[in-house]
Amino acid sequence: MIPRRQRTGAGALGALEAAYRTEARRVLATLVRLLGGFEPAEEALHDAFAAAAETWPRDGVPANPYGWLVSAGRFKAIDRWRRQARLAGALPELAALAETPQEPVMPEHIKDDELRLIFTCCHPALAPDARIALTLREVGGLTTEEIARAYLAPTPTVAQRILRAKARIRDEAIPYEVPAPAELPARLESVLQVVYLIFNEGYAATAGPGLMRDDLCAEAIRLGALVADLLGDPEALGLLALMLLHQARRAARVDAAGDLVLLEDQDRSLWDRDRIAEAQGLIERALGARRIGPYVLQAAIAAVHVEAPSAGETDWPQIVELYDVLRRVAPSPVVTLNRAAAIGMRDGPQAGLAAIEAALGDGGLDAYHLAHAARADMQRRLGLTEPARVSYRRALELARQPAERRFLEARLAQLGAEERAAED
């Protein structure tokens, strides 16, 4: 058992920093519920930590920092209301509010409060950009400045998004609650989408300032793990597995010059085996559920890729089958394209090209650079040099990312070299 008064002096300051890292967001989640809004909760959170900085070094670290901070925050908020009421001459009304009996702070409330906070920050009534910024700040604990750096956006723009989102939550009285079971799948979808968008922003950006972007991936994985842990929903497990599998390959995905390395060319010894094993466990758990959703399927596809000892030994028939299921569960032009590319690997470039042409013919892919790059790849493998060149050029016109552009330029140059070699 931990003694009630553990440490005093300098040790208490270390404990305070640790409490800030681990407890601040949970304390905020509870205070939003107790005080009925973000702004009083944020003031109270600040006041609670200020009080802890004063009290803990003198009296020792409380046995339950979360409970102590929630109580202190609530007390400080009531104090603040009293002072403001005195100024406004409205003491009697607010005194009544302050006298509401204090609920005991129970650890089992933490889980629900954390979920309430996540679901509120990802509420579909908020603009998608606002959901991301609000989630990173309130659930992730990032500062406005850090979010702005990560998204290469001006800080006032991000601050404004957060302000508007909070105003909207207040003005439309968006309830601070975990959605009812009937609503849960749709609302969870929005939460998972926010988490995946945060991850993708960190993952897709191979150019630009590196550090904060890695932090975005780490934060998305932390959020994903939190949701998976709190809800145990198969799609939440699937998304966490998918992010872990992407992250496991991170070191092999870019070479020393910062250029993209295709999955088939990656040095598999650089993959993070612990993360892969963790993801495999999650996928197994998720596949045990009756409902199978798009995140679990995408994770399962990624898992088949990483389970192959070499690119040549990839189980393409299984990948095509998983894409077939994914296409039924969550049809999209990009899924059809990926399935077509997998057919090319299973049955050869002739079949692959036909499938890709069909996918392009269905529409919705014309402006997607990877569709043209995939077609070019099949054409190249069939020795159709001129059509391949046209397709690569089209892909290059559409590609935005510097690393992807360099990759396509290299492929175009290689095509020219192969042609000259063939002529000689």
Next chain:
Amino acid sequence: MRYVCLVYFDPKTVFGRGDEARAILDHESGAYDKELSASGHMVAAEALRLPDQAMTVRVRDGKMSATDGPFMETKEVLGGFILIEARDLNEAVRIAAGIPLAKLGAIEVRPVVDFSQPRPQL
């Protein structure tokens, strides 16, 4: 991080409403300063005399010139500042919104320069 809340107002609005209104404002402002000190946000705060008490100094080609007051086109003048310590811009904005003069004038929230960050390239 540190932010300075620059308080702008039209002196006619603040000082032209009678002694009682001004006394209430002074009281509220003092109370808010105390609140910010208690919460640990306060670094420093000062109210400024009106620009007619000010001088503006320039040095050009090694010669100093001093003129009376800043004469601005706008009716709003810089009337004071509160230097605060806040977690981020959103917290600073929340604190600025609580400054009683925000109801009469405007508060400009400016982050204080962190010299470890890149300087503006203009």
